[in-house]
Structures are given as structure tokens and as C-alpha cells.
Amino acid sequence: MRHFVLKALDSTTDAATRKRLKRLEACCVAPLLALKSDGRVGIVPGFCRDRMCPTCQHHRGREVAARVEHAVGRMNAPRFLTLTLRHQTESLTAMLDRLYASFRLLRKTDAWKAHVAGGIGTLEVTLSQTDGCWHAHLHLLVDGSFWKHADIKAEWLRVTGDSEIVWVEAVHDRSKASKYVSTYIGKPADVYSWTDPKVCEYATAMSGRRLVVTFGTFYRAIAATDDCQTKATLVEPLTSVPALLRSLGRDDVYARFARSLLARGGGLLARSVGAHMDPAAPKPTPLAPHEWASLTIALRRVNGDATAWLPELEPRRKWLGRPHTGTARDRCTLRLFDDAGAPTRNAAVR
Ligand SMILES: [Zn+2]
Numbered sequence: 001m002r003h004f005v006l007k008a009l010d011s012t013t014d015a016a017t018r019k020r021l022k023r024l025e026a027c028c029v030a031p032l033l034a035l036k037s038d039g040r041v042g043i044v045p046g047f048c049r050d051r052m053c054p055t056c057q058h059h060r061g062r063e064v065a066a067r068v069e070h071a072v073g074r075m076n077a078p079r080f081l082t083l084t085l086r087h088q089t090e091s092l093t094a095m096l097d098r099l100y101a102s103f104r105l106l107r108k109t110d111a112w113k114a115h116v117a118g119g120i121g122t123l124e125v126t127l128s129q130t131d132g133c134w135h136a137h138l139h140l141l142v143d144g145s146f147w148k149h150a151d152i153k154a155e156w157l158r159v160t161g162d163s164e165i166v167w168v169e170a171v172h173d174r175s176k177a178s179k180y181v182s183t184y185i186g187k188p189a190d191v192y193s194w195t196d197p198k199v200c201e202y203a204t205a206m207s208g209r210r211l212v213v214t215f216g217t218f219y220r221a222i223a224a225t226d227d228c229q230t231k232a233t234l235v236e237p238l239t240s241v242p243a244l245l246r247s248l249g250r251d252d253v254y255a256r257f258a259r260s261l262l263a264r265g266g267g268l269l270a271r272s273v274g275a276h277m278d279p280a281a282p283k284p285t286p287l288a289p290h291e292w293a294s295l296t297i298a299l300r301r302v303n304g305d306a307t308a309w310l311p312e313l314e315p316r317r318k319w320l321g322r323p324h325t326g327t328a329r330d331r332c333t334l335r336l337f338d339d340a341g342a343p344t345r346n347a348a349v350r
Pocket residue numbers: 024027028047048049050053054055056057
């Protein structure tokens with residue numbers, strides 16, 4: 001799937017898509033050392049978080065599924081409702097805009113307000129093999145009272161102007177229904193059978209679009225997990241582990257300093273730089289706050305070189321949260337050591 005998507009995206013000359021291609025190629029290739037909100041450094045897989053990435057979609061799907069199931073468990077009388085647009089020879093972006101706009105209009109109608117208290121839903125996009133047209137469906141789990149199928153159909157036709165395809169049924173098995181709806185988050189679109197231009201069109205149309213909709217009493221019930229995969233505690237990716245190892249190979253002074261601290265950090269941090277922990281040796285003193293700060297600075301220095309190797313690292317900053325702007329607190333003394341462990345010089349660095 002990954003190779004298929006990469007090959008298709010590689011066929012375009014569109015700058016934005018090519019940028020995404022680079023990120024997709026580097027997805028999970030290397031673990032990243034990232035700064036956490038508590039000032040420490042942790043290790044995260046280098047997720048690209050692109051809608052087209054099978055790995056990231058799978059992770060996102062699993063996370064959303066659990067939350068959807070929790071939300072459905074809170075519903076009084078859940079119903080499964082599918083809204084579909086009659087396909088036209090329009091671009092996918094135009095079709096999705098039309099679908100979301102129509103759904104917004106439907107939610108404003110008196111009939112909707114009288115029968116639906118709230119709910120959650122996901123988007124499914126398919127490509128017809130017979131006519132080559134896009135089909136978009138909204139799979140919704142709504143909480144409310146009985147609403148006659150014919151009445152929903154009439155209302156949907158009124159807001160869309162041309163579509164009356166609506167499916168509604170009562171939910172008997174909440175877990176099964178929420179799994180079904182969540183499938184469309186985790187399930188990568190069936191791109192195998194598509195041509196390269198169609199894959200690129202899909203990639204553009206889906207970029208930045210909400211895959212999970214929440215409304216009424218369930219508005220924000222999923223708390224933006226759809227767009228948030230990495231933990232909120234990560235504030236800045238510092239460098240990748242391979243970049244650090246490569247700098248170590250060149251005997252870079254910052255890399256050596258970072259390694260010594262990472263080795264003391266123990267656990268996954270120590271293993272990431274191949275530091276051997278002797279079980280018989282006395283336990284090293286845990287890193288002090290100023291040492292975590294020094295480690296952060298050293299890893300940033302190493303990353304000056306890493307960006308050449310991982311060009312996607314820079315844009316990833318904005319996905320992990322607010323970019324690190326550098327405040328007075330970051331100014332600290334970086335103490336460098338020679339091989340015998342004696343300090344060589346102190347430098348105030350930002
Ligand atoms: Zn990815």
C-alpha cells in the first residue's frame with residue numbers, strides 16, 4: 001500500500017503533494033528524540049501523520065475507535081444513519097465540500113433538531129469502477145428519537161437538491177456499530193485499483209479534512225483525536241536517532257555530550273545510542289533539570305546536520321505542537337567534557 005501511494009504521489013509535479021511525499025517516505029523510518037512538556041527528552045516513532053499513510057491511518061483508527069465506542073455507550077437510543085450524495089462529474093474536493101455543506105444545512109432544519117440530539121460520524125470515499133465517479137458517504141451514529149425513513153429522505157433531498165439516498169436503522173449492538181463507523185478512519189482508501197491522477201486527487205481532497213464529525217450533544221466528544229496522534233506532551237522533535245549516531249561517528253562534540261547524558265538517562269534513551277548498562281555498576285544519578293536542558297540544546301545542535309538527512313523534520317514541528325521559540329529559560333550553561341571526564345569549557349548557549 002505504501003509503495004503504491006508513494007509511486008502515485010511521485011507522478012505529480014504539485015509542490016505541496018511532493019512535500020507530503022517526502023514526509024510519507026520518511027514515516028517511522030527512524031525514531032525521533034523529542035522534547036516533552038516536562039522538559040525531559042523522550043523517544044517517539046517518527047510518524048508522518050498523513051491521511052494517505054497506511055501506518056498512520058491505522059494508528060489513528062485504533063485511537064478513534066476506542067473513543068467512538070465510549071461515546072456511543074453514552075447514547076440513549078443510537079441509530080445508524082448513512083447519507084450519500086448523488087454523484088456528479090465534479091472533483092472530489094467539490095463533492096466533499098458539497099457533502100459537508102449539505103450536512104450542515106440538514107442539522108439546521110427543524111425536523112433534524114426535533115429528532116436528533118447529537119452524534120458522531122465518519123467519512124467514506126469510494127471510486128466507482130464502472131463510471132469513474134467519486135462517491136462520498138457520511139456514516140453517522142445519532143442519538144435521538146424515531147424518525148421515519150421517508151421523512152429523512154425528503155429532508156435530505158430538500159437540502160441537497162438532488163440526493164435522496166439515505167439509510168437508517170436502529171443500533172442493537174453498540175460495540176459493533178462503533179467499530180463499523182471507526183473502520184473508515186483506520187481503513188486506508190481502496191487505492192490499489194485507482195490510477196495515479198485519482199490517487200493524487202484523493203490525497204489533495206482529503207488533506208486537512210476532518211474525518212470524524214461530531215455534533216449536537218456529542219460535539220467534540222472525540223476531542224480532536226482525529227487530528228492528534230502523538231501525545232500532547234511532546235513539544236518539539238529534536239533530532240532523529242540515526243542522525244545522532246552519524247554525528248557520533250564523526251566524533252561531534254555535541255553528539256558525544258548528548259550520548260553521555262542519554263546513557264545516564266537509562267532505559268530506551270540509553271539503548272537508542274547503544275549504551276551498555278552494566279547491571280553490577282552503581283546506579284547513575286538521575287539527570288537534573290539543567291542536564292535535561294543541556295541535552296535538549298546538544299540534540300538541537302546535532303539536528304543542524306540531521307535536517308540534511310531528514311528534510312521532513314522541520315515541518316513536523318508544527319504537528320507536534322507549538323514550535324519551540326526559545327525563551328530565557330532555555331539559556332543555560334553547556335558543560336563540555338574531555339575523554340577523561342574533566343570539563344573543558346563552559347559556554348552559554350541558547
Ligand atoms: Zn505515516
